[in-house]
Amino acid sequence: MKHTYFFVILVGFSCTITQKTEIPTLSYSELKPFLYKEGNKTYVVNFWATWCAPCIKELPYFEAQNQNENIDVLLVSLDFPKHKESRLLPFIKKHQLKSKVVHLDDANENFWINAIDSTWSGAIPATLIYNQNKRMFYEQSFTEDELNQIINTF
Amino acid sequence: MKTILILISSLFIFTHNHGYKVGDIATDFSLYNTNGEKVSLADYADAKGFIVIFTCNTCPYSVANEDRIIVFDKKYAAKGYPVIAINPNDPAAISGEQLIDMKTRAAEKGFTFPYLQDKGQHIYPKYGATKTPHVFTLEKQEKGNVVQYIGAIDDSSRNPEKATQRYVEEAVDALLAGQLPKVTYTKAIGCSIKTL
Numbered sequence: 001m002k003h004t005y006f007f008v009i010l011v012g013f014s015c016t017i018t019q020k021t022e023i024p025t026l027s028y029s030e031l032k033p034f035l036y037k038e039g040n041k042t043y044v045v046n047f048w049a050t051w052c053a054p055c056i057k058e059l060p061y062f063e064a065q066n067q068n069e070n071i072d073v074l075l076v077s078l079d080f081p082k083h084k085e086s087r088l089l090p091f092i093k094k095h096q097l098k099s100k101v102v103h104l105d106d107a108n109e110n111f112w113i114n115a116i117d118s119t120w121s122g123a124i125p126a127t128l129i130y131n132q133n134k135r136m137f138y139e140q141s142f143t144e145d146e147l148n149q150i151i152n153t154f
Numbered sequence: 155m156k157t158i159l160i161l162i163s164s165l166f167i168f169t170h171n172h173g174y175k176v177g178d179i180a181t182d183f184s185l186y187n188t189n190g191e192k193v194s195l196a197d198y199a200d201a202k203g204f205i206v207i208f209t210c211n212t213c214p215y216s217v218a219n220e221d222r223i224i225v226f227d228k229k230y231a232a233k234g235y236p237v238i239a240i241n242p243n244d245p246a247a248i249s250g251e252q253l254i255d256m257k258t259r260a261a262e263k264g265f266t267f268p269y270l271q272d273k274g275q276h277i278y279p280k281y282g283a284t285k286t287p288h289v290f291t292l293e294k295q296e297k298g299n300v301v302q303y304i305g306a307i308d309d310s311s312r313n314p315e316k317a318t319q320r321y322v323e324e325a326v327d328a329l330l331a332g333q334l335p336k337v338t339y340t341k342a343i344g345c346s347i348k349t350l
Contacts, residue, residue: 080218080313082313105312107318108310109310109311110305110341111309113343121284122341122342122344123346
């Protein structure tokens with residue numbers, strides 16, 4: 001009996017830990033390696049937030065791309081830091097997002113926005129797509145067809 | 155001939171659509187405040203300048219910056235730099251941006267500064283505002299209200315506690331000390347201005 005209690009507590013504890021580590025909050029320097037991967041895939045990095053309606057609309061298109069084994073999708077949430085627990089995590093759970101999600105929390109916006117792309121105004125949705133041959137930044141929203149066509153040019 | 159005229163006039167509009175650069179003289183305006191009165195920069199005879207902020211009711215970045223804007227007005231209005239907030243959104247393009255909504259928000263937050271509606275969306279394109287919030291710090295000189303800073307409130311729009319560079323405050327402090335701001339242009343982080 002004692003063992004059962006201990007087991008339940010242990011399982012409960014490890015679940016909490018897993019959920020917290022699933023969506024890491026990163027500074028720009030921690031995010032940077034994800035923007036310069038050198039593998040053979042095409043890397044799609046989408047900047048979004050739960051409060052951004054056009055971002056939410058195109059999330060399923062990115063999720064669909066992520067099912068292609070040659071494409072690696074990363075969803076970078078720009079949700080407000082104070083809303084990570086109350087909005088971002090429940091949203092990911094509710095929509096059962098399969099792509100990797102990270103939460104970017106870095107002050108010094110006028111540094112990292114320019115570092116990610118000098119033409120970026122900071123508005124979302126915005127998407128970086130790159131592979132070994134090509135690197136493009138899109139400050140726009142996509143239809144599913146547009147996203148397909150663009151990724152096919154990589 | 156008509157086609158040519160239309161072409162020429164549209165080119166004209168296009169080339170004049172880029173907004174102000176630092177050093178330009180900003181236009182005055184006469185826009186309705188939430189209390190129903192019209193407000194112009196010319197009404198402020200004693201002002202040394204203005205912190206003109208294009209902002210709105212519904213953008214999360216605007217909401218997240220409201221408290222900072224209130225602090226600006228408390229800190230700088232008495233020193234001669236009042237805040238003038240202007241809502242550039244077309245209420246027909248997005249809900250929650252009518253003058254009545256602005257009035258409610260101003261009352262809820264206790265705005266001490268005018269919160270004006272850019273009715274017809276004529277003023278924000280002249281300034282070249284593209285975001286909410288988007289700040290234009292003006293210095294009143296003999297020749298007019300000179301644009302001295304354009305951009306963001308600080309370098310941490312989503313989390314004020316983490317701000318390391320407070321651009322607007324640094325610009326106004328410099329101007330009050332008779333100097334030019336060190337940083338005169340930053341990218342404004344926020345929502346696009348909503349029009350039909």
